Amino acid sequence: MVQPIEPTKNSVLKPEHLRRPKEPILIIEDKKENQVLLEGICKKIGAAYEVAENGELALEMAKKKQYSLYLVDLMMPVVDGKTFIAEQRKIEPRAVFIVQTAIDQTEEIIEIMKMGVYDYLIKPLHVEIVADRLEKTLEYVYLKRMEALLIDEESKELKSQLEWLNYKESHRKTNEVNAELNSILNLKTTLMQGSGLGVLTSIIDSIEKIKKEENGNYLIPKEYWDIISENQDHNKSMLKGLDLAVETIQSHLKLQKVSSETLLAILPDIVKDFQNELEEKEINVNLPVVKQTVTLEVDLNYFKIILHEIFTNGIKYSKTKSNFDIFVTFVDGYFCLSAKNNIIDDDYAKHLLHSEKKLVEPFYRIHPPVESFYHKEKFSLGLGLTMVDFLLHKHNGMFFIRNAIDHTTEIKASCVIAEVFLPIQT
Known part of the structure; x- marks a missing residue:
């Protein structure tokens, strides 16, 4: 032939x-x-x-x-x-x-x-x-091949992560000091990256050297004041995000039994919320078509926050002219929603391979902040995935995020897969 x-x-x-x-x-x-x-x-x-x-x-x-x-x-x-x-x-x-x-x-x-x-x-x-x-x-x-691959990988990942969570809990008491120290170091790094306090501190130090005094007042060049104003907006956004994080941690979730179909109906509205960012980066979102319906126990208001943060993280670090795919699978008694986005194959992506489990730690970042996305982030200072992990534990579920290589096509592509596991109710 x-x-x-x-x-x-x-x-x-x-x-x-x-x-x-x-x-x-x-x-x-x-x-x-x-x-x-x-x-x-x-x-x-x-x-x-x-x-x-x-x-x-x-x-x-x-x-x-x-x-x-x-x-x-x-x-x-x-x-x-x-x-x-x-x-x-x-x-x-x-x-x-x-x-x-x-x-x-x-x-x-x-x-x-x-x-x-x-x-x-x-x-x-x-x-x-x-x-x-x-x-x-x-x-x-x-x-369909990607879905089948995810089911296989998620089953292995679920067992691996359950072992990791048990290990982490057994060592939590002995490592509390180190955990607190790491959080402080992460916060220091985050504050000094991108706009906000780091830039504000540098600008004020520069102004100290060039400011002029006239009639009892200090004269500051306009471009410096514009930068200060811009970074003040970032600082307000960070404080707002911290307030929301504290409020979320102190909240009491109202878990109710709903169908998985009801939960997935949230997705189109979230896509609309990111329409401008998707068009700017030329990213195509592919939502799942799921024939099976199961019962889950969720607080829909807080689950919207979980999905919003997963979209924020995925779209923010996706390369232009790529796809953002949502898959739904059923693994070992769990409903699993997976978000897959293609990433630029750079030094940050290589670092991600060895730091997957750290991504949910408070204030931890691999990538520097993306300034154009700060207005979309509900939580600031690298707390987004921390809050996703926290809220899913409140739902008796789990959150994993991992680096992967898409082998399903002839051209291999680096990608990140964020996975939400919720126990299926009987």
């Missing part, structure tokens, strides 16, 4: 192509003219492909390698499309199929969908329609 092709010059390196599985599409079609048409469409969207003339040959090819999806003609000699789908489903339960049929009748379409196919195409095939369906299906395959 046809060897995998290189994407055409006009189709390579589009951002959306990074969210594709790395395996080729298998076109299963007996008619040469349709083969040529589908090959041309794959070239147009920059997708690699191979061709099988019938279902028997396709089954043999699928035994030897993995394909991203199967584009299947129903009417073929030797082994037809329905038989191929049934046989391949036994070997590869998660396989994704798109079928082609010339029969545009409701009963036939219902029978096709009962086979568990992802989509269908009515012949004669239209280039733009097929191209659009393939694009969407390839991204669907990517998202």
Whole structure:
């Protein structure tokens, strides 16, 4: 059959192509003219492909390698499309199929969908329609593989983190002095980074050297006063964030049983709240589509704060023209909401790999403050993830954040995954 092709010059390196599985599409079609048409469409969207003339040959090819999806003609000699789908489903339960049929009748379409196919195409095939369906299906395959990978990783992470939490609690009493010292050092570092007290202190020291006295008053250059005013706004924001942190710590949560569907309904409003920042950084948010509903025990008002902080942290440190993905999985009796964002592969990202568990410590920062985001942060001084961790413990849940490499596409990407675990109620 046809060897995998290189994407055409006009189709390579589009951002959306990074969210594709790395395996080729298998076109299963007996008619040469349709083969040529589908090959041309794959070239147009920059997708690699191979061709099988019938279902028997396709089954043999699928035994030897993995394909991203199967584009299947129903009417073929030797082994037809329905038989191929049934046989391949036994070997590869998660396989994704798109079928082609010339029969545009409701009963036939219902029978096709009962086979568990992802989509269908009515012949004669239209280039733009097929191209659009393939694009969407390839991204669907990517998202489903990412979900499966997360379930596997989250199960391991949950066991690892439970062991870590038990260890941390058993050593808490003996390490209280060191913990307090680390918090003080973290606070000192945070205060001296970015705008706020650090800059204000430096500016006042500079003014001391250049100020002039006239008629009993000090004269200060306008540019210095403008910087002082700007940093005063940052200081007020920091104090407001500290006040909210104290208020949150002293609050009593009202946990109520709600459906996971109700909880996830919060997400679209949070996306709207970050619309300007998303447009500025050209970040695309992908929300989950969840068919399973479970019962959770949450305080919805405080859970909104948890989600807001996760979005703040994720969007703030995402690289431009990237994706911010939300996944929902169910792991060992827990409802897990995962937020995945791509990050710039720099020295800060390398440092993150060795400091994951420190990120929830009070005042701890890896990245310097992002000045353009200070007005979006509910909590200041690096307390955002600390409060997320605190509130999730109040919900009898857990919060983990970890560095990861996305291996699901041909181009590997550094990313951060923030995970919220809530126990499922019976």
